[in-house]
Amino acid sequence: MLSPETEKKIEALWDLVSSAGLAASPYVVLDQIACLIFLKHLHELDLQRSAAGTVAVSQVRVSDKAKPTTPTISLWKKTLQQEDIGVFLVDVAYPWLRKLEQRLSNEKIFGTALRLNGLMGDAYFQLDMTKNQAIQQLVQSVDELFPCPGFDHDGPQSSGEVFAKLFEQASQNSTLGQIATPPHIARFMVSLLDPAAGEKIIDPAVGTGTLLVNALGYMREGKTPSDRSLAGRSDSLTGIDLNHAQVRISWIYLLLQGIESPLCIQGNSLNMQNNASITNKILQDKYDFVLSDVPFGGRIQQVENSDANGDANIQHIELQYLSQALSLLRPNGRTALIVPQSLLTVEDTAHIRTRRTLLIGHQLEAVVLLPEEVFAPHIGIKAAILVVRKHPAQQPASARSNPELKTTTVWFYEVENDGVSDESGTTGVASPENDLLDAWMHFKLRNADLQSWEATKGRYYQAVSLQPNTKWFNPQVTHRTATQTKQWQVPVRIWLEQAEWSNAPDGVLGSHDAAGRVRSEYIEEMASRLYVADRLDKTLLAHNCIEAHGWSLELTRYKPLEKPNLLGEKSVLELINELEALERNILQHLIDLRKNLGGDR
Template identity: 30%
Template structure:
């Protein structure tokens, strides 16, 4: 086996432009397409992600080490020796030797001398606490594997990625935007990968409506690839004015939970590329904790979420919830968790607030669903329900969806409904014509100056309670939009009208029959 040996690298050129970065990333993806172990973007993007992560970490380490030397301090890097990016990616290792170093549990330097392989080393890192970078790196790489089969193509890829410079804030910001685009490409082409995607326009609207403030903590307990957290982080970053503000932003501004290894890795990289130095993403199932054990220390100020719906949780998870509200339906369990995690209102301080995407089924759910909604309206102010039109989540699901906005503290008095309209002339949103953030301008304008109109209406909480907490309330003052109505709803409406017509005809027939009988009498 060949020993990894560093080689001299030319100094980086001047700061990269967006065009050059795009070219680098495209070139890397083109190289990956040649490898037989990667069958699509769902394979290529995770591969690109862990490589970029190691390059980012090395750039960060290099900067920290230089600062420590300047200040006369001792600095211990997270990754040491040959396991740093510059130690192996810039070495002479290539082909089968490179694959062996990356993949194998033990790498043989020379006969009788072995060392852990790269992945074995990374997975075995142990930090002093959960948020120690060594712990984070170990968590990330426990769910990662190298799928490239050609060590020569792998070498080609790492050499191209070595041109990236994560020490440049402008470059990192540009890479963040490029990465968002790659995430969308993967979601569009990877089938069930769409389960952890919420359109950016919807995400941005929800963040703007809740308006998190610097110093507050934002949580997404089912964060997927981190879309809500990235948008919240960017929103909070606009409020940074001082060094202290910048430190506050980095300390505990956004938190997430994601149990699946792939989206967990993608969320880590997504937040990292957008400037969060140590993303705090829990890699366990957010539903694994007993609800009764969650106290004030576990609560947060703001929750933004699109919990998975249609899933089925095991009995062990269900037992973490109150006996009268146990169910296998993932969305109902997440709703209970979100309610529990919102900070209580103390003195003059407002309680925690949330914006949560739910399917139509939650609005009219009975049984456990109705009991959850009863608790929601008794202990929280469910002040707004935004009804989204067809196709917002195309092509991932055609299920009609809504956004619930609620705040802990006062019980619900009145629920405002707002029906977000499709653009004029459109019958649906599609993959190629998705919802745009600008379309939410009328809703954001109405948000702070509410009036009933053809798109908004309000319902007293007592009316909803009397109807078994069925929140699926239509706007009776608005004309029905038959052109945009879903086929099954249109058919049901036609059948209902036909039944009413038949009933009227039967009444008329009976009345005529009675009149004829009187005449003959």
Template identity: 25%
Template sequence: MITGEIKNKVDHIWTTLWTEGLTNPLSAIEQLTYLLFIKGLDEMETTKEQEAEFLGLEHESIFPKDKQYLRWHQFKQLGSPEEMYRVVSQEVFPFIKGLQGKEESAFSTYMKDAMFQIQKPSTLAKVVDSLDNIPMSDRDTQGDLYEYLLSKLSTSGTNGQFRTPRHIINMMVELMKPTPEDKIIDPAMGSAGFLVEASEYLRNKHSDLFLVQGLKDHFHNNMFFGNDMDITMLRIGAMNMMLHGVDNPNISYRDSLSEENKDKELYTLILANPPFKGSLDYEAVSNDLLTVTKTKKTELLFLSLFLRILKPGGRAAIIVPDGVLFGSSNAHKAIRKEIIDNNKLEAIISMPSGVFKPYAGVSTAIMIFTKTGAGGTDNVWFYDMQADGYSLDDKRIEIKDNDIPDIIERFENLEAEKERKRTEQSFFVPVSEILENDYDLSINKYKEIVYERVTYEEPTVILAKIKQLEDDIQKGINNLEEILK
């Protein structure tokens, strides 16, 4: 989430692009992402050079020796806007499109049709100057900027096309604890925030994986998978993954719910916030998904997909709208029954409705389950999240109240949760009780609220106090009149 000075800079850049001809909002987002990628490449390269120098090692630069002028810190100092424009449009942009050099790589596939659409040298100079002061060292800055820019679109959120806040992604990754052997997918990847955060977690918690050639190759080539139907998002996701050190993520232009997607029992971990605004025609949906739950609702179809593509023993942490938890239609009940009866539902974390503001005010929850194909649900852990560290209005200002550290701590020590009462913020519910309640998974169905008895004064006493107040007011008015005479 970006605020303050950076937010003002982005607003200024947005206005510059808009007033000088780039009036398509999504095109503006894409052009800004290219420039941020170019800037991030240079900063990443500078960091690697400094590390190599400190360790006394040779460093093989992605910028050839005779092409150092293509780096951000070099071309930004060119004498005229016209010269900068020539270098960026005719040399830097083609250079980034050709990175990796493999025709079959995700990056080269989705970058080959990319177009540099800033038309005026003066516009480019203004944007470069403004972006130059935005720090790129923080993780997933491109995603944060995209999240903010998307809020400017009149269609923001209507297609489910808003980014999951990074602190929520981070919490879900911390809960699932990816391992170096995992095969991770987000079938509705957007800007690849979940995949990026999973890669960062592995770098921080399992850095030794890069010392084992097999695990290192797996990390770069066979660990991360993502699908999306938006070419712009695929480009942003590919750039995001590359900036975070994943050489060859498996990113595909694919409708995950269609017959085109043949994936079955391939992945060990799903991290996702699939779109849940919309419905599809039955003809557009893979038949085997409809056998689990006959519905047109995307949020239910994605749950059916997750069960199909997970390997036995595979885990999923996914965001669902609250309606999935208590919806009374046959389709809603069927998917809940499938997860509870035939797999192992582990946790439901209810999130406040403001988490996705300003894009959407819908209440959501995180569902965590393991695919077993043979049942295993015994006690389901519920947590009632009240705060995520930000105000729950459209402004989303940072605040002190934050349940996320508590959620992670409690989930890591579920044994200690068994004695908690239903009046507390988290508790267990036995599967037998869930079945008795027609597979209802809404936390309010099981949470007990303690009402404190409030004793009020007798009406005659309250009335006497009101009369006394009126007398005091009248005396005050009389005294004021006397003074003014």
């Protein structure tokens, strides 16, 4: 946990960046700070290697020329000694960083350490060089706030926590909205998946790396040193992103967690090429979990998927990420994705086909609807979290008539209070009572035992207490009676009862048995009739199931109407009647007063 003094220093650092106008974008500032942290990390690494009698990174040359016999001063120390730091970073430090991977590739003694994968190849100093005093203060602040970056992750005040606080400051002071996935949402998503140390996780739109870092923290929580080491293996966490600067940020963020050589790659996770690139190798692998805050709103064109008319298949980018997430999973693997709520409701062909494939071929475990405040104030898009398990035997997308649904019911939870966000999008200390905790508890109980969940779904769970450094997704909990409905489950397919139907050879009468269960013989006969010419025969299904609504997952279609709750001994309707009587009494007194004053009417 960061001390109040450290938090003030971080706030002062971001105030300096903002007031001096060092860069136009917070992403540029974070990228530049990440590069400076990396220089400081190399300085600390050299101190360790020199103490061990091994070659320091600063001594490695591009060519095979003889290396100096005496240690050279690190670039970080040289940077701190400069009067014009900006010029030195442009002319010396950043060019050295761009060639670092080439240097390391000539030195087999480094093995897989500092596996950069081209991340520093386009690292350039991008801050305003005319603000020399501000740049000097920035470098000095980095030196002070990150004393041993990458080597202090087990300490009481780690460099990773400081870096995370910088994200928070950047989001609060940005006109672009959230710079990274809000940490409490990231922790919630990870807790829904419940990954164990050693399991493989990929984020195909890694951004600043917040989801992977929270996954690592979850897997390490309460673990022994050996298990913590297993959770921090570089091959267990993988990130891909199109944006080179953001991949650098996520790589440094994971490095600060003690991962010696994070696997974060710049590349297009939606476009696999026929070559031996590391991106292709990653995309051809299979993972236990896919965890991602997918990009919203864009469209991509894939000419290779043209239809019979030759028209290119243009799809919303979030649909492509959902499809790719399922492709990356091993059988029975699971994904948690933040998607726009439009993915659940839009009724064009691509969205309907995606939802149908999802429900027929996989198990949709949860739809968690998030409030707008999570991404406020600059992004007014409603989002949802989808949790999906990949079924071992995938259903062909064209198999409309197949009666076997991998998802039989969909569980919805509507989050109204996430415990930390307000209407302006600012975040504070987590509240002991919030809907995310209640959603997590019900999700866990429902997956463990559906009958037990049915008996307890009227409860609202809340934390007994929440210390500032407690991971809220695993606190001590208590419960009270829920005052409003926040969760509900909706069947995907409900066969309408046909009392006159009979199976003549077996003498079976009625589509449903005495207990109300649909007969397998009826399903077998009606499966081929459910869709005629690719159109649903709605006379066969109940109107309140998802398939009858064109596979829509829209909230308003299924949210149950709430009955008035009792307040004390009187119902809400009784209280309304009392208010009406009071109003009539007041109006009568006003009429009498007017008469007494000699007024008409």
